Amino acid sequence: MSMGNEIGAQGLSSAPNAYAGARTRAQSMRAVRAAIVGNVLEWFDFATYAFLATSISKSMFPAGDDFVAMLGTFGAYGLGFASRPLGAIVFGWLGDRKGRKWTLSFVMPLMALGTLLMALIPSYASIGILAPILLVLARLLQGFSVGGELGNAIAFLVEWAPKGKRGLYGSFQQCSTIGGSLLGSGAAALMSTWISPQGMVDWGWRVPFIAGALIIGPIGWYIRRKSEESPLFEAAHDAAVEPDTRSPLPMALQACGLVMVWTVSLYVILNYLPSFVQKYVGLSASASLWWNTGGLLLMTLAIPFWGALSDKVGRKPLLLLGCLAFIVLPYPLFAWMLATKSALLVAVIQLGSGILIGIFSGVAPAALSEIFPTKMRTTWMSIGYGIANAIFGGFAPFIAIWLIKATGSPLSPAFYVIVAAVMSTITVLTLKETAHKPLL
Template identity: 70%
Template structure:
C-alpha cells in the first residue's frame, strides 16, 4: 500500500476517532443484520428437509426423497461459485457496500419463490425442478454475500482486531441459521405433522422473505464504504509472492474442513439422529439449536484469540480435533442412542467448528490484496462449499447407503480435516501484518 493508503487503512487512524468509531459501528451493524437475514432464509431449508422431501418429491421411497431434497440443498451451494464470481468481481469493482445492498432483494425474491411453490401432488415433476431453481437463486445471492461481508468487516476493523471483527460475519451467519433452526423447531412443536405438510413448512420462508428485503436493504443503504477499499481504488491489484489463483486454492483448502464439519455435524445431524438414533424430529432440532448457540457464542472468542496468538495455531487446533474426534462421537451416538450424548456432540462440535468460523474470515481476507479480495476470497470459499459443504449431507447419505454403515459420515469429516491440515502448513502467518 502507499503511504496515503496506510494513513486511512483503519477508520481509527482518522483525526476524529469518535466519528470514525461511529461509522465502524454502523458498518458492523449493516453487515451483521443483513447477513442474519440472508442465512435465515438459506439455512431454514436444511432444518425442514424431512418435511420438504415429503411434499416436493414422489411418495413411496423416503430414501430417494431425502436424497433429492439434499441434492437440491447441494445445488444451492453449487450455484454459490457463480454468485461468488459475479458479486465478488462487483465487490472489487463497485465496492463492498454497493454489492451487499444489491444481494438483499435477490435473496428475498428467491425465498418468496420457494415459499409459494406448488407441491408434487399439484404439479408433479415440476415441483422438484422449481425447488432446485429457487435454491440456486438463493445460492447465487449467498455466494455474493460472504466475500463482501467478510471484506467489509475486516477492512473496517482496527489492525489488531481483524480476527474479532471478522468473526461477526460468522456469528451473524450462525445467528441466521440459529433462527432458522429455532423456527423449524418451533413449528414442528406447535403444529401437527399434517399441518406442517399442508402449510406449516412455508411459514418460515414467508417470514424471511417479508423481513429480509426492506430491513436489510435499508440498513445497508445507510452504511458507508470501507476506508481501505476507498484508499485502494486507484491502485492496480498486486499479490505479493504468490499468484491469485494459488491463493484462491489455499482459501479453498482452508475451508474444506470448516464447511464439511458444519454441514455434517450441525445441518445434517438432525436428519441423521432422527433416522439412526431414533430421536423425534422436535428433540433433534432443539438439540441442534443448542449446538448452534454454543458455536455462535464461541466464535468471537476464537477470533479474538487469533488476534493475540496468530491465525495458524488456532486454526490447527480445530483441524487436529476433527482428525481424532468424529469416529468416537458417531460411535457413541449410535451405540447409546441417548439424547444427552447427541446434545453433547452438538455442543462440542459447535465449539470446535467455532474455531474455523472465528479465525476463517480474517485469515481468508488477509490472503489477498484489497483490489482482488472479494473476487478470489469468494471464489475459493464458494468452490469449497459447493464441492464439499453443500453436498455434505447428500454425500453422507450416499456413503451410508454404499457401505451400509451409519459411521460413514465420520470418515468424511476426518478426510476433510486431513486436506485442511495440509493447507494450514502452506500459508503465512498474517495476524500481525498490515492488510495488503
C-alpha cells in the first residue's frame, strides 16, 4: 500500500505521525530554523520604521508642523498594515495550495525590494510630494509581503511541533518576530546614540534599511529553500479525507477578536510609546529607544515560557490573564507616567509590558492555528490576523495621536488599549480549549 493510501485508510489524525516518521531530526530543525531566521529578517525591516519615525518624518515631510509630519509618518506606517490583508489573502491561499515552504520562500524577495526602495527615497527637500508618495508605496509592498509571512510561518511551526509542544513551537514565530523588532529597536538606538539628530534626519535613518535589504533577500531565501514541507500539510493533501464543510467566516472573526488586544497593546506600548515619551514625558530619543529595546528583549525571553506553559495549563487561562491585565493597568500607568515624568517609571512600564504582551505572543499563535483545519489554516488565519492588524494594530500609533489631538488628553491612548482588551476578553470566552486536542 502506498503512503498516500495508507494515510487515507488511517485517517488524517494519524497521518502526520506517518509522515513525521520518515523525517529526520535534522530535517525538522532545518524547517524550524527556516521559519525563525526568515521571520527575524522580515520583521527587522518592517518594525524598524516605527523606531525611526521621528527622523523619517523630518526627512519625508515638509518642515514647520511636527504634528502633521508625525501623523503622516505613522499614517504611512499604518498603510503598511492596510496592505497586509491583501498579502494574507494571496499568500494564505498559496500556502494552503502550494505549501507553507514554497510561500515562505517567495515572500522574502518582496520584503527586500520594499525595504531597498524605502532606503533610497530622496528627501522631501529634494523631490517634494513624491517623497511621501514613494514612502507609502514602499510600506504597501512591505505590508503585502508581511501579510503572507505570518500565517504561513505559524502554520509551518505548529504543524511541525511534536505532541504536546504546539504552544512552544508556535511561540518561536513570535520570538523571531519580536527578535526582528528587537534588532530594529537596537539598531535605531545605536544610530541615535552615535549620530547627531540632524545626521539621523539627513542619512542615518536609511542605514538599517539598507543593511536589512542586503541581508533579507539572499540569506532568508536560501535558508527557506533548504527546508522541508510541513508533514501535516502533506498528509492533508495526500490523504483521502472528507472536506471540511464548516464556514470559515466565524472562525476568522474569532481570530480577529483574539488578535485585537495583542496587536493594540504591542503597537501602542512598545512601538508608539518611544515617540510618546519623548513628547510628553521629556525623555531623550536614545533613552526611550534603549528602554524600549529592553522591553522587547524581556518579551522575547518571556514568549517561549508562556507558550510552553500553555501546553500544560491550556490556552484560555493565560489569554484571559493577559486581557485582564490590559483592562486594569493602562489608565493608572499612563496617568502616573504623565504626572511624574519619571524616566525610571517609563523603564518599568516598557520592561513590564514586554513580559505581559509576551502572554499573547507566546500563546496566541498555537491558539489561532487550532481554530482552523489544515486545508484552510493559512488562508483564514492570515485573513483574520491581517484584518485585526490593519484596523486596530497598524493604525494604533495614528489613532493614538489622533485621539490625543481630538480629546486634548495624552491619556486617551490608554482607553484605546482598554477597549481592545475588553473585546478580546469576549472573544476568548467563546473559544474552546484546544491545547490538548489533535490538530484537524
